[in-house]
Every structure is written in C-alpha cells, then in structure tokens.
Amino acid sequence: MKQFGFATSKSRTIEYEKINSALISYIVENEPSFSSCMSCGSCTATCSAANLTFFNIRRLNMQIRLGEFENIRQEIDKCMLCGKCLLVCPRGINTRNVIMLIKKGLVTFNLVE
Amino acid sequence: MIDVIIIGAGIAGIDTACNLHDAGYDVLVLEKEKSMGGNVQHWSTLFPSKRNAHEVISYYTEQVRKRGITMYLNTFVNSIKKQDDGSFEIHTSREVSFKCKSVIIATGYSLFNAQRKEEYGYGIYSHVLTSADLEKHWQKQSAEFVSPTQKPLNKVAFIHCVGSRDEKSGNHYCSKVCCVTAVKQAITLKQQSPHTQVFCFYMDLRMYGPGFEEMYREAQEKWGIQFIRGRLSEVAEHIDGSLQLKAEDTLSARPFKISVDMLVLMVGMESQKSTAMFAESCNITCASNRFIQPLDHHLQPNATNVEGLFTAGACIGPLSVFDTLNHSKSATLAVTSYLK
Numbered sequence: 404m405k406q407f408g409f410a411t412s413k414s415r416t417i418e419y420e421k422i423n424s425a426l427i428s429y430i431v432e433n434e435p436s437f438s439s440c441m442s443c444g445s446c447t448a449t450c451s452a453a454n455l456t457f458f459n460i461r462r463l464n465m466q467i468r469l470g471e472f473e474n475i476r477q478e479i480d481k482c483m484l485c486g487k488c489l490l491v492c493p494r495g496i497n498t499r500n501v502i503m504l505i506k507k508g509l510v511t512f513n514l515v516e
Numbered sequence: 517m518i519d520v521i522i523i524g525a526g527i528a529g530i531d532t533a534c535n536l537h538d539a540g541y542d543v544l545v546l547e548k549e550k551s552m553g554g555n556v557q558h559w560s561t562l563f564p565s566k567r568n569a570h571e572v573i574s575y576y577t578e579q580v581r582k583r584g585i586t587m588y589l590n591t592f593v594n595s596i597k598k599q600d601d602g603s604f605e606i607h608t609s610r611e612v613s614f615k616c617k618s619v620i621i622a623t624g625y626s627l628f629n630a631q632r633k634e635e636y637g638y639g640i641y642s643h644v645l646t647s648a649d650l651e652k653h654w655q656k657q658s659a660e661f662v663s664p665t666q667k668p669l670n671k672v673a674f675i676h677c678v679g680s681r682d683e684k685s686g687n688h689y690c691s692k693v694c695c696v697t698a699v700k701q702a703i704t705l706k707q708q709s710p711h712t713q714v715f716c717f718y719m720d721l722r723m724y725g726p727g728f729e730e731m732y733r734e735a736q737e738k739w740g741i742q743f744i745r746g747r748l749s750e751v752a753e754h755i756d757g758s759l760q761l762k763a764e765d766t767l768s769a770r771p772f773k774i775s776v777d778m779l780v781l782m783v784g785m786e787s788q789k790s791t792a793m794f795a796e797s798c799n800i801t802c803a804s805n806r807f808i809q810p811l812d813h814h815l816q817p818n819a820t821n822v823e824g825l826f827t828a829g830a831c832i833g834p835l836s837v838f839d840t841l842n843h844s845k846s847a848t849l850a851v852t853s854y855l856k
Contacts (some may be wrong), residue, residue, distance in 0.1 A: 412547075414550070415770050415771060416770065416771040416772070416773050417765055417768070417770050417773065418773050418774075419772070419773065419774035419775075420774070420775060434736055438736045438737050438740060439733055439736045439737050441721075441743075442745070442767050453593065462768075465602070465765075465768040466768070469765075469768060473853050494733070499710045
C-alpha cells in the first residue's frame with residue numbers, strides 16, 4: 404500500500420471499563436491507607452529522586468489507578484526508599500510500603516516486560 | 517401592633533420565633549407553603565451524624581405548639597412597606613395586611629433546577645437523579661435504592677457543583693453543603709449496596725465543617741469511593757439505559773470516559789424568587805449571588821440596609837443546618853437589641 408507519511412493518533416481517552424485494576428486492588432488490600440491519597444503532592448515535593456529525575460510518586464499513584472504500567476516499570480527503581488515522603492504525607496500513608504508493594508505486584512501479576 | 521413578623525417557617529424562622537417569644541415579644545410567622553419545616557422536611561438524614569432530619573422538624577413543631585406561636589400557612593408575602601414612623605406594613609396573599617415593629621426574613625433557599633443543565637440529562641434520561649430525589653427516596657423508605665427500571669446498580673456517579681460555581685448556570689458561588697452531602701449519600705449507598713462502585717466527580721472538595729473531613733476519609737478508606745477531579749462535560753444514554761459520562765481526569769490530564777447505571781446530580785442552592793420580589797418592594801440590598809446582603813458580615817450578620825429589617829438563615833446565602841440555626845440565634849439577639 405502507498406505510504407503517505409501520516410497516521411491516525413491513538414486515543415488518549417481513559418476508558419474506565421478497560422482499566423487493569425490488578426495492581427491497585429493488591430496495593431489497597433495490603434496498604435489500605437493508600438486509598439486516602441488526595442493528590443496533594445507533598446510526597447513528590449520532598450522526594451530527592453523527584454528533584455533530580457522525572458520520578459514522581461504522586462503521578463505513580465494516578466498511573467496505578469489507571470493501570471498504566473509502562474511508566475511505573477521505568478520509574479520505580481529510582482526510589483531510594485529514604486522514606487521522606489512517608490514523613491510528610493498529611494494522610495499518614497505508608498508510601499514506602501506502597502513502593503515495596505508496587506515492586507512485588509509488578510512481578511506477581513506479571514506486569515514486568 | 518405586632519413586635520416581630522417572621523417570614524418563613526423553616527428551621528431558621530421557627531427557631532427565631534421561639535427564642536423571641538421566650539424573650540417576651542409578640543411574634544407572628546408567615547409561611548407560603550402548607551406546612552412548616554421548609555427544605556429540611558424533604559431531607560432524610562443530616563450530616564455529619566446522619567441523624568434523622570425528621571427529628572429536627574418534630575422538635576421544632578413541638579416547640580411551636582408548646583408556646584402557642586401564631587403561624588399563618590399558605591400565606592404569600594407580596595410586599596413590605598416601611599412606614600414613616602419606622603414600623604412595617606406587610607401585604608400578603610390574604611386580604612388583611614399586617615403591621616409590625618420589626619421584620620425577620622427567614623425565607624431560606626430554593627434548589628437549583630437540574631433541567632437547566634441540559635447536558636446532564638435530568639428529566640431526559642430516567643437514570644439521572646438529583647441529590648434531593650435521593651433524599652426523598654430514603655425519607656420514604658430506608659430500603660436499598662433501586663434504579664427506576666429495577667436494573668442492578670453496578671456503578672453510580674455523583675456529580676458535584678451542579679448549578680454551583682458555574683457562570684453558565686448563572687451561579688458563580690459555592691453552595692457549601694453539596695460536597696459533604698455527596699459524601700454522605702455515597703456512603704449510604706455503599707452501606708446499602710456494598711458491591712456498587714461509587715464515583716464522585718469534583719472540582720474541589722470543600723470539607724469545611726466539623727466531621728466533614730472524617731466522612732471524606734471514611735468514604736475513601738472504608739468504602740472505597742473513588743474521587744475523580746474533573747467536571748462532567750456531558751452525558752449520553754446507551755441503548756441499555758446506562759449512561760456514558762465524559763469528563764477530564766485532571767490529575768492525570770487526560771479525557772475520561774465511564775459508563776454508569778445511575779447518575780446523581782448534587783444540586784446547589786439559589787435565592788428564592790419570592791424573596792427577590794418583596795426585597796425589591798422595600799429596597800433591600802441583595803449581593804451579586806442574589807441572596808440578601810448582610811449589612812456587615814462580621815459585626816452585623818443579621819442586619820440589612822433597611823433599619824428594623826433582619827435576616828435569619830439561608831436567605832443570606834447557602835448555609836448548612838447548623839450554620840442556619842446559629843444565624844437564627846444571632847438574629848434573635850439583633851432584634852431584641854433593636855426593639856429595646
């Protein structure tokens with residue numbers, strides 16, 4: 404077929420019914436405080452990795468809820484587990500445990516490449 | 517001449533009438549509806565304790581009965597005329613007019629008509645309800661909510677700020693109580709039907725009152741209610757009667773689509789049209805939100821620009837039940853110091 408050099412864009416719309424909720428269910432089950440996140444961003448503001456790289460723990464939360472694992476896989480190892488995010492979280496979420504659960508969950512549910 | 521005429525027999529009007537009666541003044545209450553209690557009579561439960569709203573109404577009914585306070589129901593106030601001697605003459609739908617030394621306006625609010633927000637499908641699709649519809653349902657029967665077509669409710673969405681913070685609806689202001697009402701109703705729905713997935717679409721969550729933040733957190737942690745930050749743009753009906761919602765998930769900065777089995781619109785508060793009518797008749801200043809403007813928000817929250825004419829409750833703007841009752845108590849103080 405003749406190639407004209409253009410293509411249609413993939414839809415950026417999130418369709419709730421197509422979301423893979425395996426990881427979010429696993430995390431909430433093992434760290435129920437995670438569901439109380441209100442996306443304030445204090446975790447990211449204090450994060451040393453976020454200061455130097457694109458690592459963004461607040462955004463990871465959103466991506467987990469949307470079942471988008473590509474970025475999580477690339478980013479998760481940038482966390483140094485220092486736990487500063489855990490100290491500042493106004494809802495008292497054990498964010499360090501969340502990171503550990505993400506790592507375990509990616510393997511358990513076969514979400515790693 | 518009567519000491520004080522109170523316009524409106526909602527909780528604010530009744531509370532003020534009882535307190536002024538106890539302070540030794542003659543009071544008369546005028547109410548346009550056929551029963552007393554105002555908007556609260558149509559509510560099922562009150563936040564944050566979820567007490568039965570009927571308890572509040574029956575408490576005040578009893579207080580009125582005990583004191584033998586005179587109340588005219590089905591009486592519509594057409595105009596208020598200030599006389600040269602500082603007194604007031606009130607003309608109503610009854611043949612007689614009433615003379616009094618002081619007036620308290622306690623006319624409350626009316627609910628936003630959700631049909632004005634046509635793109636949300638109220639009155640068009642059968643599975644679109646308002647927060648008030650849901651309260652009325654629970655008031656009649658505490659049983660599990662079933663959809664109008666008996667379909668199982670797998671997913672339900674609550675839409676915050678319907679007719680509030682929206683120039684397109686002509687209402688730029690916040691109605692204050694809808695956020696916490698949505699959380700309360702979402703929790704009640706989950707309690708009755710734990711398998712239903714519940715979503716709240718919000719712009720900001722304004723959990724300003726005692727116990728509100730705790731309810732929000734309970735909704736997240738205990739009931740798994742999902743809060744999506746974004747304003748609903750439009751609703752369309754699928755062939756099976758379910759509803760397709762379109763919004764932006766603003767925290768992930770992407771368009772968001774979801775199908776739900778029922779949609780609940782959190783309707784805001786508006787100034788009563790009838791209030792505006794008689795406010796005009798004696799030149800009471802109203803704010804840009806069309807509610808009556810207090811003379812001084814901090815120091816004279818019940819006084820208006822017209823001397824001897826006071827306000828009690830949500831005729832000055834959206835208020836919760838406890839804010840309304842606080843405002844009505846300060847109205848009593850304002851009137852007694854005026855009449856002294």
